[in-house]
Amino acid sequence: TPSAPPAPTHPLALATVTAPPTSVDGFVREFLRELNFGQGVSLQASTVNDQYLALARTVRHYLMARWSETLRRQRETQSKGVAYLSAEYLLGRQLGNALLATDLTEIVADGLSQCGIELADLRAQEVEPGLGNGGLGRLAACFIDSLATMSVPCIGYGIRYEYGIFRQTFVEGRQVEQPDSWLALGAPWEFPHPENARRISFGGSVADHTDDDGVVRRRWTPAWDVNALPYNYMVPGYRNGRVNTLRLWRAQATDAFDLKIFNSGDYEEAVRAQTFAENISKVLYPEDSTPQGKELRLQQQYFFVAASIGDFIDQQLPEDFDLAQLPERIIFQLNDTHPVIGVPELMRVLVDEKRLEWGAAWEITKKCFAYTCHTLLPEALEVWSVDLLGRLLPRHLEIIYRINEEFLAEVRERFGDDELRIRRMSIIAEHPERSVRMAYLATVAGAKVNGVAELHSQLLRDKVLPDFHEFYPGKFTNVTNGITPRRFVRLANPSLSELITDTIGVGWLTDLERLRGLEPFAEDEEFRARFRAVKAGNKRRLDAVLRERDGVGVHDDHLLDVMVKRLHEYKRQSLKLLHIVTTYDKIVSGEVDVADVTPRTVIFGAKAAPGYKMAKEIIHLINAVGETVNNDPRVQDRLKVIFPPNYNVTLAEKVIPAADLSEQISLAGKEASGTGNMKFALNGALTIGTDDGANVEIRQLVGDDNFFLFGMLEPEVEDLQTRGYVPSSFYEADADLRRAIDLIASGAFSGGDRATFEPVVSNLLYEDRFMVLADYAAYIEAQAAVDAAYADTERWTRAAILNVARSGFFSSDRSMRDYIDRIWATPPSF
Numbered sequence: 060t061p062s063a064p065p066a067p068t069h070p071l072a073l074a075t076v077t078a079p080p081t082s083v084d085g086f087v088r089e090f091l092r093e094l095n096f097g098q099g100v101s102l103q104a105s106t107v108n109d110q111y112l113a114l115a116r117t118v119r120h121y122l123m124a125r126w127s128e129t130l131r132r133q134r135e136t137q138s139k140g141v142a143y144l145s146a147e148y149l150l151g152r153q154l155g156n157a158l159l160a161t162d163l164t165e166i167v168a169d170g171l172s173q174c175g176i177e178l179a180d181l182r183a184q185e186v187e188p189g190l191g192n193g194g195l196g197r198l199a200a201c202f203i204d205s206l207a208t209m210s211v212p213c214i215g216y217g218i219r220y221e222y223g224i225f226r227q228t229f230v231e232g233r234q235v236e237q238p239d240s241w242l243a244l245g246a247p248w249e250f251p252h253p254e255n256a257r258r259i260s261f262g263g264s265v266a267d268h269t270d271d272d273g274v275v276r277r278r279w280t281p282a283w284d285v286n287a288l289p290y291n292y293m294v295p296g297y298r299n300g301r302v303n304t305l306r307l308w309r310a311q312a313t314d315a316f317d318l319k320i321f322n323s324g325d326y327e328e329a330v331r332a333q334t335f336a337e338n339i340s341k342v343l344y345p346e347d348s349t350p351q352g353k354e355l356r357l358q359q360q361y362f363f364v365a366a367s368i369g370d371f372i373d374q375q376l377p378e379d380f381d382l383a384q385l386p387e388r389i390i391f392q393l394n395d396t397h398p399v400i401g402v403p404e405l406m407r408v409l410v411d412e413k414r415l416e417w418g419a420a421w422e423i424t425k426k427c428f429a430y431t432c433h434t435l436l437p438e439a440l441e442v443w444s445v446d447l448l449g450r451l452l453p454r455h456l457e458i459i460y461r462i463n464e465e466f467l468a469e470v471r472e473r474f475g476d477d478e479l480r481i482r483r484m485s486i487i488a489e490h491p492e493r494s495v496r497m498a499y500l501a502t503v504a505g506a507k508v509n510g511v512a513e514l515h516s517q518l519l520r521d522k523v524l525p526d527f528h529e530f531y532p533g534k535f536t537n538v539t540n541g542i543t544p545r546r547f548v549r550l551a552n553p554s555l556s557e558l559i560t561d562t563i564g565v566g567w568l569t570d571l572e573r574l575r576g577l578e579p580f581a582e583d584e585e586f587r588a589r590f591r592a593v594k595a596g597n598k599r600r601l602d603a604v605l606r607e608r609d610g611v612g613v614h615d616d617h618l619l620d621v622m623v624k625r626l627h628e629y630k631r632q633s634l635k636l637l638h639i640v641t642t643y644d645k646i647v648s649g650e651v652d653v654a655d656v657t658p659r660t661v662i663f664g665a666k667a668a669p670g671y672k673m674a675k676e677i678i679h680l681i682n683a684v685g686e687t688v689n690n691d692p693r694v695q696d697r698l699k700v701i702f703p704p705n706y707n708v709t710l711a712e713k714v715i716p717a718a719d720l721s722e723q724i725s726l727a728g729k730e731a732s733g734t735g736n737m738k739f740a741l742n743g744a745l746t747i748g749t750d751d752g753a754n755v756e757i758r759q760l761v762g763d764d765n766f767f768l769f770g771m772l773e774p775e776v777e778d779l780q781t782r783g784y785v786p787s788s789f790y791e792a793d794a795d796l797r798r799a800i801d802l803i804a805s806g807a808f809s810g811g812d813r814a815t816f817e818p819v820v821s822n823l824l825y826e827d828r829f830m831v832l833a834d835y836a837a838y839i840e841a842q843a844a845v846d847a848a849y850a851d852t853e854r855w856t857r858a859a860i861l862n863v864a865r866s867g868f869f870s871s872d873r874s875m876r877d878y879i880d881r882i883w884a885t886p887p888s889f
């Protein structure tokens with residue numbers, strides 16, 4: 060290969076880019092230049108969007124120096140890093156975080172106000188990139204933030220969906236999805252590099268081929284291909300001079316336009332290839348925990364994984380790199396089963412392209428991957444039919460067959476001809492359709508397999524993958540999830556952050572366990588008063604936001620009871636609904652004096668996957684119950700239900716700091732971890748929850764007195780399931796439950812029409828897969844304890860302070876330390 064031309068240089072080009080002066084004048088000069096030359100407008104003529112785009116680009120200038128220095132040092136030190144492979148990144152707005160990371164917020168606010176511009180208006184102009192569904196996507200965003208802040212080399216790889224998670228609207232209380240055209244007003248945080256595009260192949264066939272070294276190898280002859288264009292995003296560390304990279308891939312046709320066909324007048328045909336190709340990165344699949352086995356979804360997964368592995372080997376490694384050393388240089392972390400097709404892809408590259416022996420390639424591959432499982436729902440573990448895989452990726456199917464063959468040979472060696480075990484453990488499922496079990500492939504190929512909370516990892520070992528735990532005992536570990544305190548405490552809750560810093564000093568943002576220093580202040584009356592003032596202020600802020608956004612407000616003297624997460628039956632939003640209906644029923648029937656009811660506003664936030672019918676029914680019922688309760692004069696505003704549409708990261712940053720009560724009420728054994736639960740505890744909300752996922756660890760750390768635990772434990776759920784669960788028996792046995800369900804069935808929330816919510820009622824009475832009725836009585840009792848506790852303001856505040864003080868463990872920095880210690884061995888490098 061011809062030697063690369065000498066790199067361009069000039070005495071003015073400093074070894075690395077230098078940041079503009081960190082002064083108000085320095086900033087204003089940079090901003091106006093960007094507005095004039097970048098946006099091409101004068102300050103006077105500029106729109107808010109012009110100003111936002113110019114500001115974003117100006118802030119990029121301050122980060123650029125750190126980014127190129129990070130890349131230069133990375134190239135220099137060649138230290139081992141992480142390639143985080145995730146089909147989802149729920150990043151949230153970038154501007155606030157970039158200003159925080161560079162400590163520019165004040166300078167920028169002053170500079171802009173000199174120009175007659177409000178920083179808050181420009182921050183509100185940003186459209187958040189909704190490139191994820193829920194917890195899994197947000198976790199990826201928190202993790203890459205922590206790795207940058209901890210100076211760990213990391214490249215996040217994913218897909219640059221043209222349309223992210225749909226925008227949710229409500230029409231007569233029903234969810235209606237709108238496309239999320241997040242790019243429409245410009246995307247100032249991305250750096251496209253079409254020159255580094257990669258060709259990704261699909262389809263075709265495989266045959267033996269004698270290569271020029273005389274060796275017969277399998278040769279894949281694809282049928283079609285697309286280009287993968289990289290778009291780089293900055294991942295700034297918190298005030299440590301470091302910026303890591305997030306590389307998202309966009310699909311584009313290799314030959315975008317067929318002029319000959321166009322000239323023949325068949326315009327549609329002329330661009331068909333382009334449309335077809337671009338479909339691959341067109342839109343995010345909106346399912347959370349219930350994957351769609353659609354071909355396009357597999358195309359998306361292979362597209363970004365093949366581009367990422369190719370990019371790392373060809374772009375990030377020195378030309379003469381000895382691939383046997385690959386495990387010393389990189390660990391590919393598989394964020395759930397979505398990127399697992401990367402395992403046969405690396406084997407294909409090593410064996411077919413780099414011509415390594417199969418055995419040598421497998422030794423490398425086994426050390427280069429690790430797998431994080433995020434679920435316990437059997438339907439969430441992806442399987443791909445061998446028909447589809449064989450058609451789309453014939454060479455990869457071959458490789459998977461060989462991996463499975465060699466794996467089962469090892470199993471036979473260990474356990475003899477135990478056919479049932481062989482069938483149970485085979486990566487290839489024979490029934491109901493011959494298909495590849497991606498979680499099994501990830502477990503066989505991964506150096507480590509982890510769950511995302513202690514209970515989850517235990518259930519993975521005991522119930523989901525017991526055979527594999529028996530076969531690979533050392534492979535299974537746990538890393539409890541975490542959240543970044545930079546976004547979810549410092550940015551989302553500046554007044555609480557100020558109180559914390561005033562009290563325990565700085566440093567807690569990158570060492571969250573320091574929050575323990577707040578414990579003694581739970582006993583300090585003056586501090587408790589300041590803590591309450593912070594919460595009240597956040598409630599008023601939320602009130603203003605919701606009034607402007609949706610025309611509804613929240614009373615700051617109400618207990619704010621918040622349930623925000625994707626709509627899924629296992630998360631049991633319908634249990635929360637039954638509590639509301641029970642309270643309402645007791646008020647309107649006069650069973651309780653409305654004056655004795657603790658004033659409470661229940662805030663829901665939840666998107667349902669568009670194809671998830673029951674979830675959409677439950678959303679409709681929540682809005683209908685809200686409509687009735689909110690407008691019933693007998694309630695005297697002491698119970699309110701609000702459901703702001705389009706719950707996303709930006710709304711979470713306003714709702715969570717205002718919350719008093721965090722609803723984490725999934726059926727025990729169903730929620731792998733949860734991460735919203737951690738954000739609420741760190742923002743001084745008390746949790747009412749089951750012993751499920753990370754709730755268990757939150758309760759253990761904050762103390763039983765500061766957590767409202769209720770409901771069956773996982774073994775009790777298992778036992779009831781085994782004994783046979785008859786939901787209607789709970790209906791018959793519990794008068795309050797019967798009245799609540801009967802009220803819904805009566806049409807009280809649907810203008811007397813009994814049919815409207817019959818599907819929800821029937822589902823609860825005759826199916827109730829997630830045992831809402833079984834946990835109802837315990838839940839209602841726990842909610843009564845909440846009311847009693849809330850009436851004792853000092854006790855409540857003390858408990859809220861202890862939740863903050865004892866939740867430092869839930870920093871994603873700690874999660875990263877655990878991944879580094881237990882899985883990656885990628886210590887901070889510089």
Ligand SMILES: [N-]=[N+]=N[C@]1([C@H](N)O)O[C@H](CO)[C@@H](O)[C@H](O)[C@H]1O
Binds near residue numbers: 198348395540733752
């Ligand atoms: N997919 N998936 N899984 C989830 C969430 N739905 O995104 O991953 C999250 C991140 O690990 C978990 O907190 C949550 O319990 C789990 O259900």
